[in-house]
Amino acid sequence: xxxxxxxxxxFRNVTKRYGETTVLEDFDFQLGAGEKVALIGPSGSGKSTxxxxxxxxxxxxxxxxxxxxxxxxxxxxxxxxAQTRRARARLGMVFQHFHLFPHxxxxxxxxxxxxxxxxxxxxxxxxxxxxxxxxxxxxxxAQAWPEQLSGGQKQRVAIARALALQPDIMLFDEVTSALDPxxxxxxxxxxxxxxxxxxxxxxxxxxxxxxxxxxxxxxVFMDGGKVVEAGPxxxxxGNPREERTxxxxxxxxxx
Amino acid sequence: xxxxxxxxxxxxxxxxxxxxxxxEASLAGFVLAAILGLxxxxxxxxxxxxxxGTVFWIVEFVRSTPLLIQLYFLYYVLPEYGVVLSxxxxxxxxxxxxxxxxxxxxxxxxxxxxxxxxxxxxxxxNLTPRAIWLRIVLxxxxxxxxxxxxxxxxxxxKETPLLAAITVMEMLQTAKLIGAESFRYLEPLTITxxxxxxxxxxxxxxxRRLEVAHVFHR
Numbered sequence: 001x002x003x004x005x006x007x008x009x010x011f012r013n014v015t016k017r018y019g020e021t022t023v024l025e026d027f028d029f030q031l032g033a034g035e036k037v038a039l040i041g042p043s044g045s046g047k048s049t050x051x052x053x054x055x056x057x058x059x060x061x062x063x064x065x066x067x068x069x070x071x072x073x074x075x076x077x078x079x080x081x082a083q084t085r086r087a088r089a090r091l092g093m094v095f096q097h098f099h100l101f102p103h104x105x106x107x108x109x110x111x112x113x114x115x116x117x118x119x120x121x122x123x124x125x126x127x128x129x130x131x132x133x134x135x136x137x138x139x140x141x142a143q144a145w146p147e148q149l150s151g152g153q154k155q156r157v158a159i160a161r162a163l164a165l166q167p168d169i170m171l172f173d174e175v176t177s178a179l180d181p182x183x184x185x186x187x188x189x190x191x192x193x194x195x196x197x198x199x200x201x202x203x204x205x206x207x208x209x210x211x212x213x214x215x216x217x218x219x220v221f222m223d224g225g226k227v228v229e230a231g232p233x234x235x236x237x238g239n240p241r242e243e244r245t246x247x248x249x250x251x252x253x254x255x
Numbered sequence: 256x257x258x259x260x261x262x263x264x265x266x267x268x269x270x271x272x273x274x275x276x277x278x279e280a281s282l283a284g285f286v287l288a289a290i291l292g293l294x295x296x297x298x299x300x301x302x303x304x305x306x307x308g309t310v311f312w313i314v315e316f317v318r319s320t321p322l323l324i325q326l327y328f329l330y331y332v333l334p335e336y337g338v339v340l341s342x343x344x345x346x347x348x349x350x351x352x353x354x355x356x357x358x359x360x361x362x363x364x365x366x367x368x369x370x371x372x373x374x375x376x377x378x379x380x381n382l383t384p385r386a387i388w389l390r391i392v393l394x395x396x397x398x399x400x401x402x403x404x405x406x407x408x409x410x411x412x413k414e415t416p417l418l419a420a421i422t423v424m425e426m427l428q429t430a431k432l433i434g435a436e437s438f439r440y441l442e443p444l445t446i447t448x449x450x451x452x453x454x455x456x457x458x459x460x461x462x463r464r465l466e467v468a469h470v471f472h473r
Contacts, residue, residue, distance in 0.1 A: 055379050116382060
């Protein structure tokens with residue numbers, strides 16, 4: 001176990017560019033162990049990129065990234081493969097478009113990584129998978145194929161799949177943005193339950209301001225690849241200090 | 256010169272024996288092409304640039320030179336380096352190598368059709384590159400490639416008469432020899448052509464059935 005003082009995620013002076021476009025510039029951010037943070041901001045502000053860098057799905061052009069103290073990047077130099085895998089093992093990620101494996105059943109989607117990565121026995125992995133499906137309310141779908149599920153069900157399966165590797169940190173990348181409105185609630189309900197019953201650290205990129213307000217310990221507003229303002233939800237939503245934050249909030253949540 | 260049924264009947268057995276050789280060359284060449292093509296397609300996406308680049312140029316080179324030249328080259332040049340193979344083995348090698356550069360493209364299209372999200376989800380689950388290929392990407396990339404590969408099997412089958420150039424006793428070579436002995440080319444060549452026509456038509460029909468079955472399975 002990591003010490004209390006050690007953050008779950010640490011970004012220091014991180015710069016990320018795609019060609020000429022700078023997505024993150026001297027970006028600093030910490031996610032405390034057990035903390036639940038909502039990242040909000042206009043599209044293109046670099047929120048999702050933060051999650052993707054933490055999961056080592058993106059290269060960066062400078063800076064340091066640590067996952068529970070394990071460096072993924074040290075002053076712009078990437079960790080080797082073994083260390084990257086150790087860092088990734090602490091993380092689970094849920095994507096906007098689910099990315100379930102279409103050629104595998106729901107159960108196999110949940111058991112594949114525990115069996116291959118954590119070397120779990122098949123029956124043990126299946127048992128755990130069923131328990132996770134029960135938790136997201138889908139135990140009757142274990143033998144279904146992903147294409148037979150609704151969007152909300154797919155996303156709940158994707159959450160269960162990420163949990164199956166028992167991560168310490170969960171990354172949620174706009175997990176309700178691709179859903180029909182009537183399915184947003186069931187997915188947020190799963191997140192709420194997770195937030196209330198586990199001590200996992202959670203980093204949530206979202207456009208659901210009402211949910212962010214209830215769910216998060218801290219809200220971080222990003223714009224132009226930088227943190228503009230961060231604070232407890234009541235403060236950031238109720239009494240934003242920065243003009244840019246106010247403008248953004250007035251656009252997304254008309255009072 | 257008119258068609259002689261009696262003569263035609265008498266040349267049928269040796270031609271059918273040669274047809275077995277044609278089939279052997281086609282099937283073995285196809286298996287080689289299917290395996291090598293997959294190797295090319297996967298190594299072209301290798302993170303090591305030298306590997307990916309080398310394979311790219313091998314494929315381009317083989318695709319841009321005629322099969323007949325490759326056949327002659329392997330047939331006359333390999334023995335100079337101490338590699339002595341039967342003409343049939345060289346024919347299979349050449350067919351397999353040549354067509355692997357086409358099947359590689361088929362696999363590549365299948366692999367590229369797998370959405371990036373699949374790779375990312377697999378990496379986020381900490382699967383090894385090997386597991387990502389074997390468990391996630393190839394199982395999705397290969398099924399759509401099967402019907403197209405089948406068309407290459409038919410194409411290879413129709414190319415086998417080229418092996419006559421390096422003395423493989425396949426159907427065309429046999430028909431030529433029969434003709435040379437009796438000075439009657441009409442019957443053996445016609446039968447040879449008819450066998451190719453019949454088998455190709457049957458195979459195309461079977462491929463279409465396979466394609467339809469595939470579409471319905473998805």
